[in-house]
Amino acid sequence: MRKVFKLDGELCANCAGKIQAAAEKLDGVNKVSINAMTYKLTLDSTDETFDANLQKIVKLFADIEPDCEVLV
Secondary structure (H helix, E strand, O other): OEEEEEEEEOOOHHHHHHHHHHHHOOOOEEEEEEEOOOOEEEEEEOOOOHHHHHHHHHHHHHHHOOOEEEEO
């Protein structure tokens, strides 16, 4: 399953890279892309792990860049 989510708040390219690198290591994630210019998160994950991976990525945002939120 592949979905695109909007991001809200402040996000620098460095933090986006850290979050993306951590998210790509999650089980079931095929690809994840975070664009700090357009404020979009694209998640491609297996159907079975999609919801769990999305929640883990939301937590990564809270831990690494608390000023930016994934609009789910």
